[in-house]
Amino acid sequence: MKTYRANRAGIRSTTIVAVRREGRVAIAGDGQVSLGATVMKQSAVKIRRVKGREIVAGFAGSTADALTLFDKFEGKIEEFRGNITRASVDLAKEWRTDKMLRKLEALLIVADIDHIFVISGSGDVIEPEDGIAAVGSGGSYAIAAARVLKKHTELNARAIVEEALKAAAEICIYTNDSISIEEITPEG
Numbered sequence: 178m179k180t181y182r183a184n185r186a187g188i189r190s191t192t193i194v195a196v197r198r199e200g201r202v203a204i205a206g207d208g209q210v211s212l213g214a215t216v217m218k219q220s221a222v223k224i225r226r227v228k229g230r231e232i233v234a235g236f237a238g239s240t241a242d243a244l245t246l247f248d249k250f251e252g253k254i255e256e257f258r259g260n261i262t263r264a265s266v267d268l269a270k271e272w273r274t275d276k277m278l279r280k281l282e283a284l285l286i287v288a289d290i291d292h293i294f295v296i297s298g299s300g301d302v303i304e305p306e307d308g309i310a311a312v313g314s315g316g317s318y319a320i321a322a323a324r325v326l327k328k329h330t331e332l333n334a335r336a337i338v339e340e341a342l343k344a345a346a347e348i349c350i351y352t353n354d355s356i357s358i359e360e361i362t363p364e365g
Contacts, residue, residue: 191223192315192345192352193235195286195293196323197308198334200363202288204235205338207315207346208355220355227254231289232261233359237313238283246272246283250296261287265294265302273300284312290361311341315349335360 195204206223209216224235225247234250236243249271253264265287272278278298285296295303295310303310309327311320322344326337339356346354 191221191237191313192311192319192342192349193223193237193284193286193313194311194316194319194323194338194341194345195235195288195309196327196334196337196341197288197293198327198337200290201334202233202290202293202361203334203338203358204233204286204288204360205342205356205358206235206313207342207352208357209351209353210240211351216353219353222357224357224359226359227251230254230259231361232259232287233289233361234285234287235312236283236285237316239281242281243283243285246278246281246285246296249278250285250287261289261292261294265296269296269298269300269302272296272298286310286312288361290363313352315342315345315352318345318348318352 193206204224208220210218210221226233234247250268253268257263287294293310309320309323319341323337323341326332326340335358342356343354346352
């Protein structure tokens with residue numbers, strides 16, 4: 178008898194996109210959660226602020242796994258007194274080496290005013306050179322749209338992530354236009 182974990186059984190969800198522009202960072206996520214060909218929920222919120230900090234995280238993948246990782250990330254932020262770089266690297270290291278965490282199926286995008294990182298369970302901590310990152314089922318569509326919008330328009334970070342997610346929702350069947358956005362500004 179073969180056992181399937183949730184993602185292997187066909188749960189697909191989420192597109193998360195982050196953009197830094199003109200001293201501001203915005204992260205947006207869609208609200209769709211799908212099981213196979215069925216939309217199970219249209220208004221899930223997959224963006225979270227770290228308590229007491231100007232740090233935001235967005236997650237794609239299994240919700241329980243992603244929330245577990247977000248909690249771990251929040252603990253790392255406290256441990257490293259708000260240093261998002263050290264917290265991200267330490268989380269990726271623990272995620273890759275811990276027997277239980279290694280099985281988690283999710284991706285995180287974390288950001289503060291100065292950094293955007295994509296964190297994976299294989300130990301990757303990637304800081305995009307252009308200040309744009311995206312993960313999830315529609316991530317490639319969202320990042321393409323965000324790059325074009327950043328290069329060829331004067332839109333701010335918030336408007337870019339919103340429009341990029343709308344573009345992904347028009348193409349990716351696992352992404353919808355129920356968008357939640359968090360923004361980090363120099364003013365706090």
